[in-house]
Amino acid sequence: MFEVIGYTEAAGSVVDLSSLYNKDSKQVNVLVLSAGNKENCVKEGSCLEIFMLQAQLLKGGCADRRGCIRDEILQKRHYAAAQPLSSAVLGPNNRAFGYCIRTRTIQKFLLDEGISDTEDIVQVTPERETEGHALGSASLLLSPHQLWLVSLGKDGSLCVFETSCMRVLELDAAAIQHVYINIDEAGFNLAKRKGR
Template sequence: MFEVIGYTGTEHYVDLHGCLSDDILQKCLLQVQKPLSSAVLGPNSTIFGYCNKSKTLQQYHIPEGTGSSKTDIVQLTPQQEVKGHPLGPASLLLSPHQLWLASVGKDGLLCIRETSSLDKYLQIQCHTCWLGGVRTVSFCADSQTLITTGLNDGSMVCTQLRIETDGSNKANEATQYGQSMLAELEKLQSSENPILNQLPEWNPPRTGSALEHSEETSEKKWRVDVTEQDESYS
């Protein structure tokens, strides 16, 4: 169980079921016109969603003040809607620097768009649609490399972006973001290592079955030793 600084017990932020209490979370109910198979939260209160029913990628904006009431339902209408993958459902992933939006689907295609404009995109055939297309996609820390895994083809494809001319500035921003993130992680790791080294060695408690097995093994060994001693005296 984790600990929150300033609280003395878990009853302040966890309910009886072990879930975070609604009192410390700001939640809002959003409703769209068509169901979404995948959605990601972008910068500036933007939501990107994929509708498998219409095979479209949609962009929404959360109005200011949303979440003040936990019972009100906010109706969202897409600000932008573009054509998506021929074979769905598709999954969306936002790059670490939140400038690019990647989408993959059962068609085996990897599509990369700018979050500022969804009209133009880069499309790569990473996996075959005959074997289920793409299962997962992930960005590296600098947002320059993507890795996709196939659903049933047993393959992993690594794609490195080489953006020139118009996209060179965004590539530089991605590289700078990755370098700054790496520096922060190294700084955090160097500060945490001395604390981790001072922690006592953790010995997990034995479960009932493991303890019974250990006692049974010890009892068998004791019986063997007693039997050998009896035979030596006879």
């Protein structure tokens, strides 16, 4: 069943959203990637915010009269990435993955849980970077079993990475054969086969 329980505000205009549900703790985590603004984030980078909601806290009224989810129900953590990201997904074990527009890399971040004040902004640096797509930005998706990260570039290329080591998975597919048929002026067939 789907139900709107209320709303909250992000640091800036939302660029991407990602959610992750932990069955053991019955907690929903939502990662918000936003452009942010100069007061609450970084000047040229991106803001990453995590909103955490425990399922058992939803039993009573969790929103105020305007529909805003109360702070005691929704935990918030704020992070700042120094470089601009076009896409971000929340992974397991306090990890997040982002696609950096400037360096054209996929970055893996460790998001520290030990933030005491919800207003503190923690600067995060990538713990690992992997080469991305040659032509501009990309969108990231995490597989349901959280072992693979998929990136889809604007150029139409698709890459699958292992989330643990950020290595590109080799896809076992047979080469597609193409036949180019060229007939010269004398009528000879100059067919060539090429694998792709």
